[in-house]
Amino acid sequence: QVTLTESGPALVKPTETLTLTCTVSGFSLSNARMAVSWVRQPPGKALEWLAHIFPGDTKSYNTSLQSRLTISKDTSKGQVVLSMTNMGPEDSGTYYCARVRRWLQCIDYWGQGTLVTVSS
C-alpha cells in the first residue's frame, strides 16, 4: 500500500524558511519508474506544482519559485524534504507531496496534505 505523509510546522513567520518532510512507504525512492513531487494549494485556489526529485537526484523546480525552493531526499529513510525560503502570507496554504508515475507522466498518489500559515 502506497502512502505519503507530510510533516512540518503549521505556522511560520514572514521571512522565515519553511521545511517540510514527506515520508513515503509502499515504494522506494530508488525506483527508477517513480519520482516525488510537491504541490501546494492556497485556500480556495488552484493547485500549483512546486518541484520534483528523481531517484538519480535529478531535480526540477517551478520556474517562478525556483530561487526560493530546494528539494532533497534521503532514500534510506524514505524521506523527501522541501525547503522554501523567505516565506510570505501568499505562501499560506496546503502543501502536498505526491508520487509521480514517470512512464505515464502523471501523479498517482497524494499525501493528505499539511496546512501552513504564514503570520507574525
Next chain:
Amino acid sequence: DFQMTQFPSTLSASVGDRVTITCRASQNINDWLAWYQQRPGRAPKLLIYRTSTLEEEVPSRFSGSGSGTEFTLTISSLQPDDFATYYCHHYTSHSGGTFGPGTKVDVK
C-alpha cells in the same frame, strides 16, 4: 510561458446530467494530460491519465478525449459523489507540472 486553461470555471448541474469540461494547453502536449477530482478538504484523486486512460477503480461514467492542445473530461451521468472541483494537469519529467485553474461542479 506554458499555460493550461480550463472552462467553464464553474458548472451548475443536476444528478443524471451529462457534463463536459474543457482544458486547453498553450502548446502541443501530445496526449500527456491527466485529470484529477478534488473534494473539499481532501487531496486530489487521479481519474484519467494520458488523456483517456481511466485509473483503476474509477467509474466508467468518466471519460477523457483530445490531443495536442484541446482536451475534454466528460461525466456521462453525474452522480452525487461527483460534485467536486476538477483539474487538468500536464506533467513532464523534464520540466515538471502545470495545473489548469480548475472547474467546480456544483448543484444546480
